[in-house]
Amino acid sequence: MQLLRWILFPFTILYTLVIWVRNKLYDHRILKSRSFEIPTIVIGNLAVGGAGKSPLAQKLISYFQGRYKVATLSRGYGRKTKGFRYVQIADQASQVGDEPLQFKKNFPDVSISVDENRIKGIEILEKDHDLIILDDAYQHRKVKPRCSILLFEYQSLLQPIYLLPTGNFRDTFDQTRRADLVLITKCPADIPIENQKIIEDKIRKHNQKASVYYSKIGYKPIKPLNKGSEDKELSQIPKHILLLTGIANPRPLVEYLINAEIKSEHLKFPDHHQFDEFDYKVIRSRFEKMQSQHNDVIVLTTEKDAQRLSLDEIADIPFYYIPIDIHINQEEDFFRDLEKALQF
Incomplete structure (x- = not known):
């Protein structure tokens, strides 16, 4: 399998070029990004799956729901329906996606919604909510969020970084610069100092301002x-x-x-x-x-x-x-920096 990935390296070069050009078009405002008055949080990662976005989304919902009218907006990956839809507890994963359905069952009083068109989804939600959490939308550059949280799985940053299909990254690593907070997930109990230096050197090469936090998985x-x-x-x-x-x-x-x-x-x-x-x-x-x-x-x-x-x-x-949980080191500081980025 690894040999096949290297055989496909020419396609990685082509894919990297396409992604780089797309990002430059947004950077130079040839392709437009839209911001909204309502505070929006984007959660995402640069690699393919498995970074812990869903546990973080649930932690954010739990933190904010007592003070604000919170809504989440996801694409609803894998669903067979189209367009905007509020998720109901009685829905099937085929109608709304597995992660949004999980959110709804855990937070029945919170507005959980799906729409492949994030702009349209935000326009619907902003009328009746105070805060919108967008799950897995870091690459969705049509939306310019108030705050972006970028996740990296711990092990992924200790290895050479290549885009698909040779590697597991779906976006170029320089896009780290758009993050307001960086969260390293699935960390071991004790992180070697040398590994922490490798990780933070990679991040600081592209982003000097974002706070970097570390987290571990917890099981209930x-x-x-x-x-x-x-x-x-x-x-x-x-x-x-x-x-x-x-x-x-x-x-x-x-x-x-x-x-x-x-x-x-x-x-x-x-x-x-x-x-x-x-x-x-x-x-x-x-x-x-x-x-x-x-x-x-x-x-x-x-x-x-x-x-x-x-x-x-x-x-x-x-x-x-x-059920899975996420334990963030210095969690109070993490949420303090998050609220600062949101201008709450």
Whole structure:
């Protein structure tokens, strides 16, 4: 796979050139960006998926919802509908996307919306809200936000940076300069000083003003997808599980289970995978095989994947999901800098 990526390096050069030209057109205002009076926060990353945007969006919603009328706006990746739509708890992921549906279930009183046209979406939301959080919109340069938060996964900054298809970046690294805050995610418990220097040297080459913060993943008690079951601590689940993921980067969860001495068989699907009848047969077959070997077995998935699973298909399987959280070092300072950027 890595060899194929290097074989495709000429396409990386072409893609880099296209992205560079597009950014220059916006920089020189040949292509127009629009700002709004309502405070807007953009969350995004330069690489493909897996940086922790959704946990951060939820932390921002939780922080601001008590003081302001907050709305979120996402594209609704993977949905089969078009145009602006307010997300309802009874919606399916195919109608609104898995992450917006997750937000709505966790924050039922907050306006969660989707629209592939961010300008139109903001125009609708600004009439009745005080603050709009735009998820995964850093590359959407038609909107000029009040504040931009740029996320980088820790490991991605310790490796050479190449754009697709050779590397995992979808935008040129110099676009770091547009960020008001930079958040390094999925960090180890102790960050070596030399690694921190490598990371901050890369960022400061393009952005001298942004505050740089570090964060770690946290996992909450496991919740059941089946009715009648109860939440469980990790220590309460069987030592053999079937792990089901359809996310960009399941590695932190796999490592978390290993550290907890839980042995998992990993059934891995692509990010935002839409589960079909064949997938459910595979899941059931793998579960039954494990059950015959270990007797007490559960299936564990992520909260995002749980939005795309059919409860009817898994009703007789002990299915659980594990909510994710994000712990920001110097969190009070992070939110102080965020409010300063928003001019609150």
